[in-house]
Structure formats: C-alpha cells, structure tokens
Amino acid sequence: xxxxxxxxxxxxxxxxxxxxxxxxxxxxxxxxxxxxxxxxxxxxxxxxxxxxxxxxxxxxxxxxxxxxxxxxxxxxxxxxxxxxxxxxxxxxxxxxxxxxxxxxxxxxxxxxxxxxxxxxxxxxxxxxxxxxxxxxxxxxxxxxxxxxxxxxxxxxxxxxxxxxxxxxxxxxxxxxxxxxxxxxxxxxxxxxxxxxxxxxxxxxxxxxxxxxxxxxxxxxxxxxxxxxxxxxxxxxxxxxxxxxxxxxxxxxxxxxxxxxxxxxxxxxxxxxxxxxxxxxxxxxxxxxxxxxxxxxxxxxxxxxxxxxxxxxxxxxxxxxxxxxxxxxxxxxxx
Numbered sequence: 001x002x003x004x005x006x007x008x009x010x011x012x013x014x015x016x017x018x019x020x021x022x023x024x025x026x027x028x029x030x031x032x033x034x035x036x037x038x039x040x041x042x043x044x045x046x047x048x049x050x051x052x053x054x055x056x057x058x059x060x061x062x063x064x065x066x067x068x069x070x071x072x073x074x075x076x077x078x079x080x081x082x083x084x085x086x087x088x089x090x091x092x093x094x095x096x097x098x099x100x101x102x103x104x105x106x107x108x109x110x111x112x113x114x115x116x117x118x119x120x121x122x123x124x125x126x127x128x129x130x131x132x133x134x135x136x137x138x139x140x141x142x143x144x145x146x147x148x149x150x151x152x153x154x155x156x157x158x159x160x161x162x163x164x165x166x167x168x169x170x171x172x173x174x175x176x177x178x179x180x181x182x183x184x185x186x187x188x189x190x191x192x193x194x195x196x197x198x199x200x201x202x203x204x205x206x207x208x209x210x211x212x213x214x215x216x217x218x219x220x221x222x223x224x225x226x227x228x229x230x231x232x233x234x235x236x237x238x239x240x241x242x243x244x245x246x247x248x249x250x251x252x253x254x255x256x257x258x259x260x261x262x263x264x265x266x267x268x269x270x271x272x273x274x275x276x277x278x279x280x281x282x283x284x285x286x287x288x289x290x291x292x293x294x295x296x297x298x299x300x301x302x303x304x305x306x307x308x309x310x311x312x313x314x315x316x317x318x319x320x321x322x323x324x325x326x327x328x329x330x331x332x333x334x
Contacts, residue, residue: 077146081107216279216306
C-alpha cells in the first residue's frame with residue numbers, strides 16, 4: 001500500500017516559498033463527480049504510431065485527428081507513457097489533432113545512456129519543446145498529468161504564445177502536503193548512494209506502481225492491470241530504475257519553474273480546466289482546487305477517482321474537455 005506515515009512533505013516547494021492570491025470569484029465553476037456532457041455520435045479516427053529524431057534520440061508518439069483541427073498535446077506522468085492516453089485519444093480525435101509523445105527513457109522512445117542525456121525535468125522539457133517544433137505544432141492545448149505538468153510548464157514558459165488553453169489532471173502547480181513523497185525526503189536532502197538505494201527499494205516496486213492506479217478508485221475491477229504491469233516492466237528494463245530515480249531526485253529543483261509558471265498563468269489567465277481525481281493521495285483535492293489562487297476563473301471538476309483518473313474516467317474527462325474546448329477555442333477565434 002502507499003505509505004501513510006505521519007511525516008508529510010511539502011512537495012515541489014523548491015528553495016523559495018511560492019506566494020499566491022486567495023481570490024476565488026463566484027464565476028468560477030467547481031463540481032465533484034459532475035454529470036457528463038450530452039456529446040454523442042463521435043466518430044473515431046485511426047491512431048498513428050510514429051517516431052521522430054530529436055538530437056539523435058528517437059521519440060515515439062501517438063497521433064490522431066485531422067491535420068487542420070486544433071492541436072491537443074498530451075503529456076503523461078510517472079512512470080507511464082503515451083499508452084495511458086489510448087482511450088482519450090480515441091475520444092478526442094474526431095474534433096482535435098492529438099499528439100502524445102513518450103519521454104526519453106519511457107514507453108517506446110529511446111533510452112539514451114545517462115552519461116549522454118540529462119534525465120531531469122529541464123532535459124525532458126527541452127526534448128518536448130523540440131518535439132513540438134519538429135512535428136510542426138504552431139499552437140496547442142496543453143494537457144498535463146502528474147509530472148507532465150513539470151515538463152509542460154517548461155514548454156509553456158519557453159513558447160507562451162503557443163498555448164491556447166490548459167487542461168490539468170492531477171498535477172502540481174502549487175506545492176502541497178502528501179505523505180507519498182516522505183520516503184524521498186532523505187534522498188532529496190543528501191543525495192547519497194544509500195538514500196538513493198532506499199528510495200529505489202520503495203518506489204521501484206510493483207506495489208507502488210499498482211497503487212497509483214487503484215488507490216482512491218471505487219471499483220478497482222474497472223482498471224486494466226496491463227496498465228500498471230506495463231509501467232512496472234518499463235521500470236525494470238536495463239537502466240529504467242536509474243532513469244526514474246534521477247527524475248524523482250530532480251523533483252526537488254522545481255520550485256523556480258512552478259513560481260514562474262504561476263506568475264505567467266496569473267498574468268495571462270489562459271482558459272484552464274482542472275479534471276482531477278478527488279481521491280488522489282499525491283495531489284489532493286484541496287491542492288487541485290488551489291489552481292484558482294492562480295487562475296481565478298479556472299473550471300474545476302473533481303471526479304470520484306484517484307491519481308490515474310483516466311484509467312477509469314476517460315469518457316467523463318473527454319466529455320468535460322469537449323464542452324470546455326468547444327467554448328473557449330471558439331470564443332478565442334471570434
């Protein structure tokens with residue numbers, strides 16, 4: 001089971017406290033496990049499985065939808081890959097041009113040796129930024145889950161004019177408290193080989209990966225076990241564990257990026273939709289609602305699920321996205 005030690009950790013806080021406003025205007029909308037939209041009759045377009053070379057690294061990605069449709073860029077979390085978006089891609093592809101890349105070291109992308117590639121969030125952000133350029137994406141809706149937010153915010157900050165809307169699913173924007181990160185604290189503090197070993201013994205286990213999917217889910221029998229088995233298998237590939245430990249260690253450096261992302265979102269107020277599981281033990285419901293401290297008009301819908309919300313709520317999330325994007329993208333074109 002996930003650790004529930006009394007120790008709680010301010011995750012992702014970095015070296016500086018992040019100041020936020022407490023404004024929550026009446027116009028902002030929040031629902032818990034809200035109703036689905038009435039969208040029906042959605043045709044399904046084929047998904048293409050492609051690769052592109054980024055600085056000598058083969059990056060795998062899934063692509064679906066009409067080339068002239070608005071682009072939705074899907075960024076996965078740890079320790080998953082674009083495979084987590086299979087159902088969502090099919091749901092969105094009738095109306096949107098969807099791209100879902102795998103990060104270096106994950107999924108079907110190359111896993112270059114750690115001696116020649118930096119497995120940090122800066123490193124992943126740089127690759128995804130170049131991916132956006134290479135496949136010809138001019139503007140996009142950013143969908144980011146888990147540490148996909150830490151990657152996606154870097155892409156957003158590098159090319160802010162490209163992001164037309166933000167969809168956040170169980171990802172951190174404002175640091176919060178979670179015991180899940182407790183076993184990482186000694187490793188963050190001293191970075192020693194012993195602390196790294198202990199962190200690996202905890203996090204690089206099938207039990208922890210499985211619990212990311214099933215903890216907080218009302219009916220775990222709805223979750224396909226192939227999802228966590230696939231993620232765990234990737235961790236057990238040669239070098240896979242070290243890649244993940246490098247990234248888990250790098251979480252401690254993200255304070256400045258989150259502070260800059262908050263400042264940008266607060267100033268620009270892009271259309272923002274939060275579709276997160278209310279039972280997530282990593283990024284809690286209380287933490288997800290705090291998006292409004294940065295984007296006061298953010299639409300927040302907390303569904304009755306856990307951290308990997310797409311695993312059992314992909315249709316509900318797709319319906320929310322169709323409703324939201326149908327409104328905000330058309331208003332921005334008018």
